[in-house]
Amino acid sequence: MKEKLVSLEDALAPVTSGSTIAIGGSLLRRQPNAAIRSLIRRGVTDLTVQTWAATTATDMLAAAGALRRYEGIYTGMFSYGLAPNFRRAVESGAIEVRDFSETAMVARFRAATQGLAFLPIKTLLGSDIADKNPEQIRPFSCPFTGEKLQAVAAATSDFTIVHGYVGDKYGNVQWPIVRDSDDIDQMIASAGKRVIVTVEKIIPHEEIKKRPTLTYIPGNWVEAIVEVPYGAHPVSVDAMYDEDDAHLTDYLERSRSAAGAAAYLDEYARAIPSHSAYIAKVGGLSALNRLDVQPNELNHV
């Protein structure tokens, strides 16, 4: 097995401006925020993103002016409302948006996973989602029954960035038994060409080997793995820590204006040399420990 444990900066070094990136996470869970802050710090821009239910990662990229195109099922802030920076950028015409419903996005990632150009759906017949996107959603007839179907283009990307729970130095990533499974991170990773995974904790390979069924992203798929404790902050990693309500509230308050959001990114992304400096900036591990949730006795994380 090949060792793939590297620094955050080294893992993300191949990601250049103009890339297409699939981003994992769902709502206020496991957004790969540490990786996104690192890309913003380096000034990577002109990105196309493919997402599931996106919140902070996509909104910070929008605030940084780094998004050229967005393809996904949702961008908002879950219980905190709309995503202010994404909203502002889309309303100004700065981001090309293509919406996909959940079955459409699942079909797109599954098509990429299977090496197919498309998979069929019949969800978006009559919907403006299809009407506004003839490049990626095309009507055709079922060759068996003749019924109306729609082909949705495979979600092929240059890079895939996912934040996971625990992994080993070979890139094997495991989920806990009791978690919130309302996401498609495994599917997003399986569709990836160059998969970069950040995890809360690197654990010994011997521990991973004891429970291989919990490995949802096999190291075989992974190009690089990075240890970034609290790497989803200010959102949560289910079963490990909760979202940081005070920080999210401050982010949204400052994001009322583009200048406020830019100042936020200057402070928390651009002026910060590394993820460990970010942790120090938000109060250190002692402050972040206060977000930890009570461990579940069934879990190993």
Add this chain to the structure above:
Amino acid sequence: MSENKIVSAADAPGSTAPATTNELVTAVIAREIRDGDLAFVGVGTNGRAFTLAVGIPLTAVRLAQMLHAPSAAVYWGNLLEPDLSSVPADLKQDSFTRWQAAASPSDTGVKCDMLARRAFDVCFDSAAQVDRFGNLNITAIGDYRKPKVRLVGCLAQPEHFAFVPRPIVVVDLDRRVFVEKVDFITSVGHLHGGRSREEAGLQPGGPHLVVTDKAILDFEPESKLMRIRSLHPGVTLEEVLDRLSFRPVVPDSIPTTPLPTERELDLIRRVIDPNRVLLRV
């Protein structure tokens, strides 16, 4: 919200105060739930939007379970048959993670597959715009390419309307919401009316009921135009028409929305939502 009360009396759990509008519509929805139904409930946001998308639907399904539909079940988030007798007390992530359920499939693609093969019977949806044929918009107000207001996108709402036989729309009655034609069809209801939905290739279905804070509406079977089914106690027809920017089908005689029974009110207040988490606003 004081506006939310039919009579502005206190409604502390266990009190005999008259039904609030939330309780009234919860009881109406509960009666729509049949034994064995699988209901899809979205994850919602906060405040009033949470009450409409999550609070009222969960309370209604639980009420139905307790009264006439013991085997009705819910799919919430990616939890299949979450225990509705112990709804999370807050909206923090860990409360959701700990919510016990019969199943939590390994990814949400499983739920998408169940939707597409029509495993659900009922779903609950709200929207920024609803038109006279029940099409919904949760994507963008104004021009899609450069919208006046960019909304959240679509999630699985198009699936609900494409594949679930009896979608129930839960929204407050408002002229800006109830528009002649939505700016963007996120989710296809009865499309352009008549048989246009089927002609587009969709299976029969489309929104079944529109539950609002002033009236219950449904759709005229032939034209598929929105129709007033009942007016809530104390609400006049004019008030309802004022809050719609199109003319719905108005039957010659419109009944009053039936009040919850004492039993229904007691279960909602004392057993299902004693801390007013679900029907708070």
